[in-house]
Amino acid sequence: MVNAGIESGRKLGEDLYIEIKYEDLVLKSEETLKKICKFLAEEYDRCILEYYQSADFSVVSGSTHPVVSHPAHNMGGCSGNESPRTDRGSDV
Numbered sequence: 001m002v003n004a005g006i007e008s009g010r011k012l013g014e015d016l017y018i019e020i021k022y023e024d025l026v027l028k029s030e031e032t033l034k035k036i037c038k039f040l041a042e043e044y045d046r047c048i049l050e051y052y053q054s055a056d057f058s059v060v061s062g063s064t065h066p067v068v069s070h071p072a073h074n075m076g077g078c079s080g081n082e083s084p085r086t087d088r089g090s091d092v
Contacts, residue, residue, distance in 0.1 A: 009017040018039045024032045029049060037044040 006019070009019070018036065020032060020036065030046070033048050034044045037048075
């Protein structure tokens with residue numbers, strides 16, 4: 001099933017499909033995030049690597065893993081003080 005999804009995605013072409021390996025995201029984080037930003041036509045900012053400094057974390061009962069409870073609160077910039085971006089088109 002995963003292979004069918006990958007195959008279908010690759011047929012879409014490079015403008016509509018990107019493959020990201022978990023290992024690359026962990027081991028080559030900055031390089032991989034730059035690739036993702038380029039694909040999304042977004043400007044890369046090194047503070048993406050430091051999201052945890054401004055994210056709200058909580059631990060789900062019974063879990064040993066922290067959960068980002070409000071990951072989108074600082075979509076406008078890394079400091080968390082900026083407003084969300086609204087330059088996505090004329091109807092925004």
